[in-house]
Amino acid sequence: xxxxxxxxxxxxxxxxxxxxxxxxxxxxxxxxxxxxxxxxxxxxxxxxxxxxxxxxxxxxxxxxxxxxxxxxxxxxxxxxxxxxxxxxxxxxxxxxxxxxxxxxxxxxxxxxxxxxxxxxxxxxxxxxxxxxxxxxxxxxxxxxxxxxxxxxxxxxxxxxxxxxxxxxxxxxxxxxxxxxxxxxxxxxxxxxxxxxxxxxxxxxxxxxxxxxxxxxxxxxxxxxxxxxxxxxxxxxxxxxxxxxxxxxxxxxxxxxxxxxxxxxxxxxxxxxxxxxxxxxxxxxxxxxxxxxxxxxxxxxxxxxxxxxxxxxxxxxxxxxxxxxxxxxxxxxxxxxxxxxxxxxxxxxxxxxxxxxxxxxxxxxxxxxxxxxxxxxxxxxxxxxxxxxxxxxxxxxxxxxxxxxxxxxxxxxxxxxxxxxxxxxxxxxxxxxxxxxxxxxxxxxxxxxxxxxxxxxxxxxxxxxxxx
Amino acid sequence: xxxxxxxxxxxxxxxxxxxxxxxxxxxxxxxxxxxxxxxxxxxxxxxxxxxxxxxxxxxxxxxxxxxxxxxxxxxxxxxxxxxxxxxxxxxxxxxxxxxxxxxxxxxxxxxxxxx
Numbered sequence: 001x002x003x004x005x006x007x008x009x010x011x012x013x014x015x016x017x018x019x020x021x022x023x024x025x026x027x028x029x030x031x032x033x034x035x036x037x038x039x040x041x042x043x044x045x046x047x048x049x050x051x052x053x054x055x056x057x058x059x060x061x062x063x064x065x066x067x068x069x070x071x072x073x074x075x076x077x078x079x080x081x082x083x084x085x086x087x088x089x090x091x092x093x094x095x096x097x098x099x100x101x102x103x104x105x106x107x108x109x110x111x112x113x114x115x116x117x118x119x120x121x122x123x124x125x126x127x128x129x130x131x132x133x134x135x136x137x138x139x140x141x142x143x144x145x146x147x148x149x150x151x152x153x154x155x156x157x158x159x160x161x162x163x164x165x166x167x168x169x170x171x172x173x174x175x176x177x178x179x180x181x182x183x184x185x186x187x188x189x190x191x192x193x194x195x196x197x198x199x200x201x202x203x204x205x206x207x208x209x210x211x212x213x214x215x216x217x218x219x220x221x222x223x224x225x226x227x228x229x230x231x232x233x234x235x236x237x238x239x240x241x242x243x244x245x246x247x248x249x250x251x252x253x254x255x256x257x258x259x260x261x262x263x264x265x266x267x268x269x270x271x272x273x274x275x276x277x278x279x280x281x282x283x284x285x286x287x288x289x290x291x292x293x294x295x296x297x298x299x300x301x302x303x304x305x306x307x308x309x310x311x312x313x314x315x316x317x318x319x320x321x322x323x324x325x326x327x328x329x330x331x332x333x334x335x336x337x338x339x340x341x342x343x344x345x346x347x348x349x350x351x352x353x354x355x356x357x358x359x360x361x362x363x364x365x366x367x368x369x370x371x372x373x374x375x376x377x378x379x380x381x382x383x384x385x386x387x388x389x390x391x392x393x394x395x396x397x398x399x400x401x402x403x404x405x406x407x408x409x410x411x412x413x414x415x416x417x418x419x420x421x422x423x424x425x426x427x428x429x430x431x432x433x434x435x436x437x438x439x440x441x442x443x444x445x446x447x448x449x450x451x452x453x454x455x456x457x458x459x460x461x462x463x464x465x466x467x
Numbered sequence: 468x469x470x471x472x473x474x475x476x477x478x479x480x481x482x483x484x485x486x487x488x489x490x491x492x493x494x495x496x497x498x499x500x501x502x503x504x505x506x507x508x509x510x511x512x513x514x515x516x517x518x519x520x521x522x523x524x525x526x527x528x529x530x531x532x533x534x535x536x537x538x539x540x541x542x543x544x545x546x547x548x549x550x551x552x553x554x555x556x557x558x559x560x561x562x563x564x565x566x567x568x569x570x571x572x573x574x575x576x577x578x579x580x581x582x
Contacts, residue, residue, distance in 0.1 A: 196543065246568070248531065248543045284568040285531025285543040286581070292541055316531075318541045342544035345529035378529055378546060409530075409545035 269419025368392025
């Protein structure tokens with residue numbers, strides 16, 4: 001090699017090295033920029049332990065995939081790559097020891113629930129779910145300070161914070177204000193309210209209502225045909241929407257998730273959540289077993305289609321046993337959906353006179369307490385069959401026509417428990433139904449007079465449930 | 468604002484307005500007693516004038532079926548304010564239960580009826 005050729009080759013090598021280094025840096029800059037875009041709001045938060053910051057505990061970690069997709073057996077890697085490319089996504093990881101599961105990263109930064117819905121509809125996909133991050137930052141952060149919302153009628157919500165108002169017993173509440181220091185809920189979580197429907201236009205509910213994502217096809221049932229379930233499902237008349245024509249379902253929905261800190265009315269146990277309205281009770285507050293089953297099936301199918309619905313709140317019942325209803329509730333349980341039901345208001349022992357659906361296995365049955373921590377005079381009980389007690393007398397919540405009313409019943413105690421379960425899932429979305437049941441039962445405040453009356457012998461405590 | 472999702476969907480808007488602006492016809496206490504009287508006369512195949520009002524009192528019922536659910540009927544477990552209407556006919560007393568939404572016959576020959 002002559003001297004000139006040597007210098008030409010040396011120069012070329014240097015150029016190549018520089019180009020490679022620059023390309024690498026570009027890639028790093030691109031990734032950093034993408035992450036900054038995603039986590040921008042996190043960096044701006046300054047106040048520690050506010051509800052907003054806690055809500056951000058659900059955000060994904062830097063560069064983590066958006067969804068986990070389980071493809072059916074027999075779907076090849078090439079086919080998976082082709083499908084993800086079609087959606088402008090990419091396979092982040094094929095998970096070892098989890099056959100068929102693939103971590104998928106979306107390159108368009110779309111909402112995780114939309115991506116889940118997109119994949120769930122593919123015939124090649126068995127199941128898809130958001131890749132939730134389990135945030136450990138809260139652990140060991142020291143004692144929690146109660147958080148009080150500024151909703152104008154909050155002081156009348158003794159169930160959430162009992163200061164002894166109207167002669168009540170101070171502290172006879174679910175410790176909601178302490179729970180809110182951990183989480184005020186998640187708008188990624190869907191709670192189905194199976195009832196008279198919900199007034200989804202109520203000013204204190206409308207921001208927390210589930211709406212079928214544009215990426216999710218209208219509901220199709222072989223018997224009912226295709227139904228536009230934009231706002232939920234009406235089992236009485238599948239052509240109609242699930243607007244409440246009674247008020248009971250709207251009341252239950254408000255207990256679970258009236259928007260908090262919006263300077264309107266009340267705060268729900270969850271300040272933010274998605275309420276899915278299901279109507280099977282008519283304007284008089286009654287309905288058929290068949291319609292209840294149809295609505296529960298709807299929830300199960302929507303979960304299979306990618307909707308993150310994890311709880312069914314059932315503030316109704318009867319003393320008549322239906323094997324079909326029991327079977328569909330078991331099916332919901334098998335699909336990791338918690339079923340919470342009212343113990344009934346006939347002042348009887350459910351161990352002797354069962355009340356359904358609360359007396360089916362796999363159900364969290366709820367008795368009602370008054371503001372003095374006493375079992376409500378009307379409430380059913382059962383040391384073997386009634387799991388837990390929650391406030392259920394003079395409970396203020398949303399009603400039709402942007403109004404608010406106080407109502408009593410195990411109907412009102414039930415959504416308190418559903419709401420607490422929703423907070424638990426907001427904190428840890430990976431909790432199974434069994435985890436939820438165990439934690440709910442293990443985190444009650446013991447009440448002497450409930451001994452021998454319920455399985456847990458205590459009042460639900462939201463703060464303890466979130467520890 | 469979620470309502471924007473309904474823009475251009477008149478039927479949906481009408482349904483919402485219908486739910487809010489056109490509340491159902493509500494029972495009054497007198498109207499409920501009248502309905503109960505006519506129902507009992509029809510069941511017993513007697514003249515309504517021979518059905519006598521024994522008592523009508525305000526009452527709290529344990530659920531939204533007024534503690535008188537029909538076979539296979541589920542009901543909201545909310546305490547419900549209404550009226551207990553007792554009527555007499557042919558030497559027997561019959562109990563009806565009513566609220567603004569409904570009138571029910573309680574335990575008529577062992578069964579409940581929504582009328």
